[in-house]
Amino acid sequence: MNHRLENLLPVQDVRLDGDVDQKGLREVGLSTPRRDAISHVTGRTVYFEDVHLSGDVAFENGEKSASSRANSRN
Amino acid sequence: MASKSSLQHFSFLVNGARYDVLAPPLMSLGEVLREKCGLRGLKHGCQQGGCGACSVQVEGQLVPACLLPVARANDKSIETIEGLAQGEKLHPIQEAFVSCYATQCGFCTAGMIMATKALLESNPSPTREEVLVALSGNVCRCTGYLPIVDAVLVAARNARSPEPAVGTSSRLHEAFGDAGSTTFSNQSGGRAEA
Numbered sequence: 001m002n003h004r005l006e007n008l009l010p011v012q013d014v015r016l017d018g019d020v021d022q023k024g025l026r027e028v029g030l031s032t033p034r035r036d037a038i039s040h041v042t043g044r045t046v047y048f049e050d051v052h053l054s055g056d057v058a059f060e061n062g063e064k065s066a067s068s069r070a071n072s073r074n
Numbered sequence: 075m076a077s078k079s080s081l082q083h084f085s086f087l088v089n090g091a092r093y094d095v096l097a098p099p100l101m102s103l104g105e106v107l108r109e110k111c112g113l114r115g116l117k118h119g120c121q122q123g124g125c126g127a128c129s130v131q132v133e134g135q136l137v138p139a140c141l142l143p144v145a146r147a148n149d150k151s152i153e154t155i156e157g158l159a160q161g162e163k164l165h166p167i168q169e170a171f172v173s174c175y176a177t178q179c180g181f182c183t184a185g186m187i188m189a190t191k192a193l194l195e196s197n198p199s200p201t202r203e204e205v206l207v208a209l210s211g212n213v214c215r216c217t218g219y220l221p222i223v224d225a226v227l228v229a230a231r232n233a234r235s236p237e238p239a240v241g242t243s244s245r246l247h248e249a250f251g252d253a254g255s256t257t258f259s260n261q262s263g264g265r266a267e268a
Contacts, residue, residue: 031175034172034175034177036177036180037171037172037175037177037180038164038172039180040171040177040180040183041155041164041168041171041172041177041180041183041187042115042155042156042158042159042164042168043113043114043115043116043154043155043156043183043184044115045180046114047117047181049117049118050108050114
């Protein structure tokens with residue numbers, strides 16, 4: 001098996017002198033899509049504390065979840 | 075733990091909608107908004123007023139909702155992150171945060187955006203230093219703050235002249251000037267130190 005760098009990396013047109021052939025690059029320098037950004041900026045992303053557990057749910061250390069704490073105050 | 079007899083009735087406007095809740099008067103506004111109003115966009119981080127993740131505007135003033143007893147918010151007008159977007163149309167500050175990649179895990183983002191909104195309402199043309207001061211009460215453990223500050227400056231610039239799309243190279247150069255700011259290296263948003 002040939003373990004030379006140019007055979008291991010799925011990169012086209014990489015020159016071994018460290019320079020790159022700009023023509024072959026399609027990904028470098030481009031932004032990756034942030035599919036979660038919209039939910040982040042609108043507050044819709046669900047985190048652990050946002051999961052509302054019904055009833056009097058407690059963790060092993062005896063602490064109640066935030067939702068249970070809120071419910072127990074009522 | 076508060077007993078049922080200590081519950082009191084409170085009424086306030088949240089994002090223009092009236093909410094009537096029964097809650098202990100010392101229960102934090104943040105907890106009331108999250109657990110009784112179902113508005114979970116604000117986050118509980120430190121719950122000591124130090125992280126800014128629960129920031130909301132009460133009568134236009136930025137406050138950490140974890141420190142404000144709900145009794146102090148009675149009959150007040152409150153704005154949260156849920157009230158910024160109009161349906162699927164994002165608020166310009168939200169657009170700037172998206173286009174500048176100013177979120178990673180997103181836990182601080184709601185507080186950051188509310189702090190930005192409060193800043194731009196009082197100072198529509200902040201300098202980078204003024205942005206840093208304004209966001210000093212908001213903690214982010216992911217981004218290193220640079221894209222967030224960029225987003226605030228872009229949002230301010232877009233508010234002054236909203237025509238071109240946010241996040242373009244020319245717009246960022248306009249917003250930041252030449253001195254010591256981060257700029258985008260190309261139109262697609264790759265970052266580089268200026």
